[in-house]
Amino acid sequence: MATVGGNICLSLPAGPMISLAAALDGTATIWATDGPRRQVPVTDFVTGERANVLRPGELLRSVFLPARALRATAACRQVSLSPVGRSAVLLIGTRAPAGAGGDRPVVLTLTAAVPRPVQVRFQGLPRLNEAVDSVDSSALTAAGYLDDVHGGARWRRAMTGRAVAEVITELARG
Ligand SMILES: Cc1cc2nc3c(=O)[nH]c(=O)nc-3n(C[C@H](O)[C@H](O)[C@H](O)COP(=O)(O)OP(=O)(O)OC[C@H]3O[C@@H](n4cnc5c(N)ncnc54)[C@H](O)[C@@H]3O)c2cc1C
Structure with missing residues (x-):
């Protein structure tokens, strides 16, 4: 069992939810504990092996897939x-x-x-x-x-x- 968010945030090269969400032009909405929300294309979310754009304390709240x-x-x-x-x-x-x-x-x-x-x-x-x-x-x-x-x-x-x-x-x- 796993979550879509967990798969994306673990940011392994073979993360299937990364592949799916990036290919479908997904946009990630990121929440900070005390800062503004921000949006990042899933293609840019993962920056390397087990590396991504999340800053300390931030969480991936949702992924929007356009129709x-x-x-x-x-x-x-x-x-x-x-x-x-x-x-x-x-x-x-x-x-x-x-x-x-x-x-x-x-x-x-x-x-x-x-x-x-x-x-x-x-x-x-x-x-x-x-x-x-x-x-x-x-x-x-x-x-x-x-x-x-x-x-x-x-x-x-x-x-x-x-x-x-x-x-x-x-x-x-x-
Ligand atoms: C036998 C085996 C094979 C596997 N094969 C693969 C594979 O082929 N490809 C692959 O990608 N993975 C693989 N995994 C690793 C892992 O099981 C999967 O990546 C899984 O999808 C992770 O999802 P999860 O919900 O369990 O994440 P978790 O383990 O719960 O979380 C992963 C990390 O992301 C953080 N996190 C989770 N959700 C959020 C959120 N919403 N916002 C911010 N941070 C968050 C957690 O704090 C943690 O640091 C494998 C694992 C095992 C045991």
Whole structure:
């Protein structure tokens, strides 16, 4: 048993509620004991392995998920060294629904392979190479790929590229 808030606040790279809330453009509301409330995108809430923006005494009160994110088409790929093992790569893609006019923005959110969430946005459906390269360069710029018992950095990087290609292909099919 666990809580959504506890999973996010523990701030492990493979925190599934971090992946979910970040991919759905969640906004965290933070309460301080004697200060003003503040809001932080969940993508920016986790700053590293077991590190986040909470200051001493602050608590995560809620996570708001916007309706537009819940209406989006979503595709997900998860990779582990063993069938039910700790996630080594978790890639979630969303594509805005058709019919709203204009392009359908695509958002790719990478967790588990990197110490903190990495998010890349596109105006419309990107080409496969563009999507793979953009996520890769963002991951390298953010903090690089994790290299630990749950997976080596080169392997996680390769699996991330494959996950991005599969997610974009699935989003293209609708
Ligand atoms: C076998 C095993 C496997 C696990 N695998 C994973 C895994 O794959 N991925 C993963 O992410 N975790 C994993 N965990 C760790 C942990 O169980 C989970 O992260 C769980 O979701 C934590 O949630 P909780 O509600 O129990 O948090 P807690 O343990 O109650 O809290 C975690 C921390 O956050 C603080 N906290 C809790 N709620 C808030 C709040 N609202 N505001 C501010 N601070 C708060 C607590 O004070 C504590 O410091 C695993 C644990 C075990 C034992």
